[in-house]
Amino acid sequence: MPTKRRAELPGTTDRRIDALLTLLAENATIVISGAKIAREIGVTRQQVWRWIEKLRSLGVRVKGHAHTGYHIERVPDLLVPQMLSHRLYGTSFARRILHFFKVDSTNSVAMRLGESGEPHGTVVVAEEQTAGRGRAGRSWTSEKSVGIYSSILLRPPIPPAHAPLLTLVAGLAARDAAVEDLDVQPDIRWPNDLLLNGRKFCGILTEMHAEPDRIRHAVIGIGLNVNQAKMSRDLADIATSLRIETRRMHSRFELLIRLLRCLDRYYNQFLADGATPILRRFAEVSSYFKGKRVRITTAKESFTGTTAGLEPSGVLRVARDDGRGIVPILSGDVGEAS
Numbered sequence: 001m002p003t004k005r006r007a008e009l010p011g012t013t014d015r016r017i018d019a020l021l022t023l024l025a026e027n028a029t030i031v032i033s034g035a036k037i038a039r040e041i042g043v044t045r046q047q048v049w050r051w052i053e054k055l056r057s058l059g060v061r062v063k064g065h066a067h068t069g070y071h072i073e074r075v076p077d078l079l080v081p082q083m084l085s086h087r088l089y090g091t092s093f094a095r096r097i098l099h100f101f102k103v104d105s106t107n108s109v110a111m112r113l114g115e116s117g118e119p120h121g122t123v124v125v126a127e128e129q130t131a132g133r134g135r136a137g138r139s140w141t142s143e144k145s146v147g148i149y150s151s152i153l154l155r156p157p158i159p160p161a162h163a164p165l166l167t168l169v170a171g172l173a174a175r176d177a178a179v180e181d182l183d184v185q186p187d188i189r190w191p192n193d194l195l196l197n198g199r200k201f202c203g204i205l206t207e208m209h210a211e212p213d214r215i216r217h218a219v220i221g222i223g224l225n226v227n228q229a230k231m232s233r234d235l236a237d238i239a240t241s242l243r244i245e246t247r248r249m250h251s252r253f254e255l256l257i258r259l260l261r262c263l264d265r266y267y268n269q270f271l272a273d274g275a276t277p278i279l280r281r282f283a284e285v286s287s288y289f290k291g292k293r294v295r296i297t298t299a300k301e302s303f304t305g306t307t308a309g310l311e312p313s314g315v316l317r318v319a320r321d322d323g324r325g326i327v328p329i330l331s332g333d334v335g336e337a338s
């Protein structure tokens with residue numbers, strides 16, 4: 001049965017620009033004629049010329065050769081759907097990828113898409129966010145084309161009480177994706193902040209629309225600092241990027257592919273085998289799992305204690321210093337304490 005073609009969402013990158021970029025990138029070693037490009041993507045040669053200009057204005061280096069055509073000088077590290085989709089074949093995330101050059105927040109877009117019935121596995125990705133959102137009402141700095149700003153719409157067949165496990169799944173996937181580019185092992189601060197040398201380079205915001213017994217949809221929003229040369233003065237003590245830590249640039253494109261493949265793998269494992277393998281993996285890779293001195297800050301209070309493992313639902317257990325026993329932490333900030 002033919003698949004239904006969905007209407008384009010306002011503000012998303014025109015599919016044909018995506019097709020043009022893919023064509024140029026896949027033929028990076030040759031000069032490809034304007035007429036051939038026009039034929040392949042179904043537009044006029046004038047339109048091809050206009051879009052080449054648009055790509056150049058976005059920093060893509062396309063060389064024009066008199067009488068013969070165009071040639072891309074360096075394949076840009078842009079997160080455009082067609083190329084991503086080819087590489088994600090066989091996962092849940094290959095079918096519907098929406099790309100923005102600029103958007104307020106990919107999580108806000110994905111939550112709206114969830115409301116309007118978009119399918120499980122829809123991915124929203126942006127080169128830049130003007131109002132990126134973090135946990136606890138904080139903002140997420142989202143400079144143009146240096147980080148990964150992506151939100152994934154899921155329709156998990158689980159009750160809302162198991163949602164903390166989804167959050168762990170996302171953190172484990174992001175960690176596995178990043179590890180390949182690193183010589184050191186990143187830590188995970190519960191539930192899913194990724195840390196290098198004690199500073200955060202990846203944060204995840206999980207939002208959902210749920211009824212008492214089922215999640216209608218959940219959005220996993222992932223912000224990964226990749227090629228920032230330095231962090232702003234107010235963030236430098238607590239945040240970092242892969243480039244700062246490794247002193248080299250990283251491919252956002254390859255990282256995002258790895259991240260979505262890992263997410264697919266962990267998510268399917270979670271649905272098939274339940275929480276146990278996820279909790280076991282978290283225990284292996286997070287120093288916050290057990291025996292870590294922490295300060296917990298919730299909306300109501302702030303206290304210190306020592307971590308004492310996770311509950312089967314993924315909730316953190318902390319033995320309080322004030323003698324009030326071991327308590328579950330459902331949400332709140334977890335920081336290292338001395």
Ligand code: BTN
Pocket residue numbers: 104105106107108129131132133134135136138140148149150151193202203204205221222223224
């Ligand atoms: C945190 O506070 O640690 C979570 C940060 C999550 C940021 C990402 S960037 C992509 C997605 N869109 C948003 O507005 N936020 C998330």
